[in-house]
Amino acid sequence: xxxxxxxxxxxxxTKTYDEIDALDALDLTVRPxxxxxxxGGNGAGKSTFLRLAAGLLxxxxxxxxxxxxxxxxxxxxxxxxxxxxxxALYGDLSxxxxxxxxxxxxxxxxxxxxxxxxxxxxxxxxxxxxLPARFSRGLRQKTSLILALIRPFTVLLVDxxxxxxxxxxxxxxxxxxxxxxxxxxAVITATHQLTFLERTTRSVVLDDGIVVYDDAPDLTWxxxxxx
Amino acid sequence: xxDQDWIDSVYKAYLAAIGAAVAIxxxxxxxxxxxxxxxxxREVTERGPGILGVCVSVLVLMGLRSGARxxxxxxxxxxxxxxxxxxxxxxTVLRSAAIRQARGVAFTGAVVGLVGGTIAFRRLPGSPWxxxxxxxxxxxxxxxxxWGAALVASGTRLRMRTATAVGAVLVAWAAxxxxxxxxxxxxxxxxxxxxxxxxxxxxxxxxxxxxxAVAALGFxxxxxxxxxxxxxxxxxxxxxxxxxxIQDVRAVMVLHRQLAQERPxxxxxxxxxxxxxWLHGCWRRDWHGLARWPAxxxxxxxALGALTGLALAGAWRGAxxxxxxxxxxxxxxxxxxxxxxxxxxxxxxRPAGYPVPWGTLILSHLAAPAVVMSAVGVAALVTFALITxxxxxxxxxxxxxxxxxxxxxxxxxxxxxxxxxxxxxxxALGFPEFAALFVAARQLFPGALVTAxxxxxxxxxxxxIENGTxxxxxxxxxxxxxxxxxxxWLRSREMSIS
Numbered sequence: 001x002x003x004x005x006x007x008x009x010x011x012x013x014t015k016t017y018d019e020i021d022a023l024d025a026l027d028l029t030v031r032p033x034x035x036x037x038x039x040g041g042n043g044a045g046k047s048t049f050l051r052l053a054a055g056l057l058x059x060x061x062x063x064x065x066x067x068x069x070x071x072x073x074x075x076x077x078x079x080x081x082x083x084x085x086x087x088a089l090y091g092d093l094s095x096x097x098x099x100x101x102x103x104x105x106x107x108x109x110x111x112x113x114x115x116x117x118x119x120x121x122x123x124x125x126x127x128x129x130x131l132p133a134r135f136s137r138g139l140r141q142k143t144s145l146i147l148a149l150i151r152p153f154t155v156l157l158v159d160x161x162x163x164x165x166x167x168x169x170x171x172x173x174x175x176x177x178x179x180x181x182x183x184x185x186a187v188i189t190a191t192h193q194l195t196f197l198e199r200t201t202r203s204v205v206l207d208d209g210i211v212v213y214d215d216a217p218d219l220t221w222x223x224x225x226x227x
Numbered sequence: 228x229x230d231q232d233w234i235d236s237v238y239k240a241y242l243a244a245i246g247a248a249v250a251i252x253x254x255x256x257x258x259x260x261x262x263x264x265x266x267x268x269r270e271v272t273e274r275g276p277g278i279l280g281v282c283v284s285v286l287v288l289m290g291l292r293s294g295a296r297x298x299x300x301x302x303x304x305x306x307x308x309x310x311x312x313x314x315x316x317x318x319t320v321l322r323s324a325a326i327r328q329a330r331g332v333a334f335t336g337a338v339v340g341l342v343g344g345t346i347a348f349r350r351l352p353g354s355p356w357x358x359x360x361x362x363x364x365x366x367x368x369x370x371x372x373x374w375g376a377a378l379v380a381s382g383t384r385l386r387m388r389t390a391t392a393v394g395a396v397l398v399a400w401a402a403x404x405x406x407x408x409x410x411x412x413x414x415x416x417x418x419x420x421x422x423x424x425x426x427x428x429x430x431x432x433x434x435x436x437x438x439x440a441v442a443a444l445g446f447x448x449x450x451x452x453x454x455x456x457x458x459x460x461x462x463x464x465x466x467x468x469x470x471x472x473i474q475d476v477r478a479v480m481v482l483h484r485q486l487a488q489e490r491p492x493x494x495x496x497x498x499x500x501x502x503x504x505w506l507h508g509c510w511r512r513d514w515h516g517l518a519r520w521p522a523x524x525x526x527x528x529x530a531l532g533a534l535t536g537l538a539l540a541g542a543w544r545g546a547x548x549x550x551x552x553x554x555x556x557x558x559x560x561x562x563x564x565x566x567x568x569x570x571x572x573x574x575x576x577r578p579a580g581y582p583v584p585w586g587t588l589i590l591s592h593l594a595a596p597a598v599v600m601s602a603v604g605v606a607a608l609v610t611f612a613l614i615t616x617x618x619x620x621x622x623x624x625x626x627x628x629x630x631x632x633x634x635x636x637x638x639x640x641x642x643x644x645x646x647x648x649x650x651x652x653x654x655a656l657g658f659p660e661f662a663a664l665f666v667a668a669r670q671l672f673p674g675a676l677v678t679a680x681x682x683x684x685x686x687x688x689x690x691x692i693e694n695g696t697x698x699x700x701x702x703x704x705x706x707x708x709x710x711x712x713x714x715x716w717l718r719s720r721e722m723s724i725s
Binding site for chain 1: 577
């Protein structure tokens with residue numbers, strides 16, 4: 001097991017669906033403090049990679065380590081926070097009750113101080129007693145982001161976080177992700193948002209499940225993969 | 228809109244014939260054998276129309292409420308986009324859909340009536356052919372009356388409060404008839420038809436006329452159905468059918484709630500302010516959810532409790548088969564109570580990210596439902612005690628209900644966690660017959676355990692009170708052991724969502 005203060009490490013990661021390789025022997029390491037944009041066209045394997053790293057999918061071969069522990073293990077789940085492309089929220093809880101529950105289940109006590117800051121920055125401070133199940137897509141996405149950010153983590157996996165957000169929300173989220181990486185977390189964000197790439201430390205381009213670019217963001221190289 | 232597929236109809240008839248045969252085979256023994264004594268025939272003649280009338284009125288109430296939510300028509304999503312939004316006369320299109328649906332409804336009613344008629348002629352006087360004809364006839368009429376009431380409510384855009392009020396008046400009227408042994412309400416008049424083989428009553432003709440009139444009025448106003456309601460129902464009904472087909476009980480519950488527009492309250496009944504996060508926060512989280520239960524779900528919980536007590540009282544007095552009703556009612560209440568765990572199972576991405584093993588989380592979610600089921604159990608026990616008025620009955624009933632509360636909470640949690648049965652796994656047993664048996668056993672086992680907890684009450688009803696009291700403690704211990712076994716199995720569960 002390599003150390004380098006951990007983060008995320010994928011080795012020979014392959015995921016096959018009905019004989020189609022969504023990911024093909026992918027090797028990728030993301031260290032603490034890095035803000036990595038995972039880019040590529042539709043079906044390139046971005047979401048599959050993030051779901052494998054979150055322990056939501058099982059690899060066909062290879063492995064993903066989160067802070068040195070196998071993805072999906074209790075230790076990895078303590079270290080890794082994941083935000084899916086579809087907000088997963090309980091139908092019977094308000095925003096406040098969601099925050100309380102997630103904080104409790106992570107042993108943080110009832111109300112983490114960071115929650116108030118996030119609610120204000122994402123414009124949800126006046127909706128805290130409402131049911132997110134009845135929110136618009138954008139507001140549900142913001143709730144989902146808050147729940148992923150209030151809990152402790154060292155690796156943050158974010159899948160298409162800008163979809164459905166208004167411009168001010170996109171701006172606030174970009175700042176939050178930049179600050180989170182600056183605070184020492186390994187942040188991996190799958191996105192089609194070109195403006196976000198300029199704020200990242202590194203871009204990884206996937207094409208048919210293979211890494212075809214892994215370096216500092218260079219839009220002239222990357223943009224063709226969006227077409 | 229789809230055309231009638233005759234192959235499909237023949238297949239449905241084939242399935243209905245099998246279902247009816249199975250129902251007759253298993254239900255007939257529950258009603259005893261041999262000619263009924265004159266006292267029982269007199270009891271059936273006097274009380275039967277009233278009780279049947281209450282059942283009819285409850286079905287009409289359900290129909291009216293369904294109609295107020297946009298039912299019973301459920302066009303396909305594509306039909307809404309390509310047919311109902313096309314420049315066609317909507318009443319014409321919707322009426323033809325209504326006719327097709329009416330055929331299915333009438334057929335279902337006929338099958339249920341056939342089963343009832345077959346059971347009736349085995350014990351009651353009268354020609355078997357008369358019982359069969361009357362059974363089928365009243366089955367069709369009741370089904371069409373309830374369905375017609377729904378169509379009238381949706382076609383006239385009846386508000387839910389009005390629909391509920393009208394239905395409640397009908398139920399109350401029928402209940403008055405049942406208590407006073409009178410025949411004044413429309414539902415009781417229709418119910419009179421059901422006893423024609425042993426007692427002719429011209430009032431039944433009025434009931435038939437009313438049922439036909441309601442169904443006809445439904446056809447007339449069918450064109451007024453709200454396109455918004457139809458669109459909302461369209462996708463949900465399709466999903467509900469699929470969930471029912473694959474026997475995913477939790478999905479059926481959730482989709483049914485959505486169809487019934489049964490949403491969590493925006494403002495909870497009471498804000499949960501208590502501190503503490505024991506059981507990984509699950510205790511507090513589940514009370515947050517329970518505090519947002521809509522009034523209809525709260526009422527349903529207590530009604531199911533009361534129904535359990537009522538059925539147990541019937542079983543205590545010798546109607547053994549009612550123990551199945553008690554078990555089913557209590558188990559459905561337990562499924563409702565396990566909603567916090569259900570939410571976790573509905574959104575597996577969330578618990579998959581928590582640093583708590585899935586099995587531990589499942590057990591942590593059982594505490595709040597156990598409290599809810601205790602309240603339902605109290606409702607059952609109070610109803611049971613009020614009817615039986617015996618200390619022995621109270622003792623046997625109390626121990627049985629406590630056992631059912633424990634095993635019901637755990638077994639319904641297992642049902643929620645298991646989800647739909649995996650047919651591929653069942654077929655690995657080798658023969659399709661084994662697969663069907665495996666799936667049936669898996670789906671019925673949790674509810675059967677709850678019913679087993681009530682066995683002492685049934686034994687007291689059939690074999691004498693001594694039998695019931697002597698079986699009480701062993702049965703209680705048996706179901707507690709079963710609950711512990713299921714709990715241990717739940718604790719060993721691991722999340723599997725890929």
